[in-house]
Amino acid sequence: MAMRVRTYPVAVCVLAALLTGCQSAPGGGTGREDRPGERRTATASPAPARPSGYGAVFLAIDECSSFGRTSFTEVSCASERAAARVVARHDGTVRDGPRCPATTDFVLHISEQRPSSDEDGDGAVPQGYACMRNLQPPHPGDPGGGGGPRTIVGDCVHDLGDGKVRETACDGTGERKPQYKVTKAVDSRSECPASTALYVRLGGTTPVGCARPV
Template sequence: MLVCTAARPRAAWGTVCALLLVTAVALTGCQKSGGSGSTASGRTDGPTPAASRPAGFGAVFLAVDECSSRGRGAFTEVPCTSERAAARVIARHDGGGKGGPACPARTDFVLHISESRPAVDEDGDGEVPKGYACMRNLEPPHPGDPGRGGGPRTVVGDCVYGAGRGEVRETACDGSGKRDPEYRITRAVAERAACPPATQLYVSLGGERPVGCAVRI
């Protein structure tokens, strides 16, 4: 049975290269359950209901540009023209999320997917490779946008606050989050020495320009 779990909304953790330490958000792990068919469930604090994909819908479950519904923690693949469609796949990668390709910066949330001996598979071999789907809401809000305080990645334009014990966490730049912002990431560079002189915090962002240069707000 195929299971999708949503990664926790970005509270963006990343390693800070000097003043503070930020811990990178890990993608939520896959859950496996027995039986046939395909299901998808969103991450919540407790057990989540499962929802079935209509048999034969799409060659690949949640392929790029396909859409999912969302309700009470459950995710189901649906046509993007459906009134139930809530989010679109903007990138899809095989394998586990750890060490895999990063989702695009505009990703709102991530679904981790695994499937073993499904009722309907891609090539008839009885299995579908596990992977993860980078999702973008069809309508606002978009927590993955810069400064919104969510999503799986920390990007230029995001804000963070000191969380104690050498850590910082992301929060909305407009003050609408649970904590007020203290620093804003203004630039991404290849190495710390390339940050502007006014930089007060260095945040690890990953990718080709892994150092985020942040200033106090």
């Protein structure tokens, strides 16, 4: 049976699983922030004359996308092509908008599109981003998973030098072996335990990650 596929002419980006943080030994000065994460760009399939699909919003919460090398298309979650589900959806940019849930696997950045001619006015797609969770493992956004747009308690990192660190899988299956594990999130460095060997900037309400050697 043919499945309905909803597509829009939107540019979609995947936020790479890079840690945005800082590194410093206990009692040391402020570390340098990581450079922004690298991005892979993709373009969705050409759109039909009128939008069709599963809701009024492209990739709304609980809707699903396919997973391809060059495109991400909204599909029914019951489709064999479905690969990831939207766990949160926001307008605007990641920098200015709410944070994705802690265990988000990746983020899709959606460029604004406003067709010059639209029969019923519902073809516009505002700029926004969708926080995605894979339907099947692996889940890089899980604690220790080695990826995801956020670094959380339970994640591991390795030292890049020059005050920078990057997240890697705690089980050692990543390209680099883990060197430190984030064991606690606190308001300030003074609240970290004595065993802390590295401070990692997490952001949010408890912005400091206390990491110990592994």
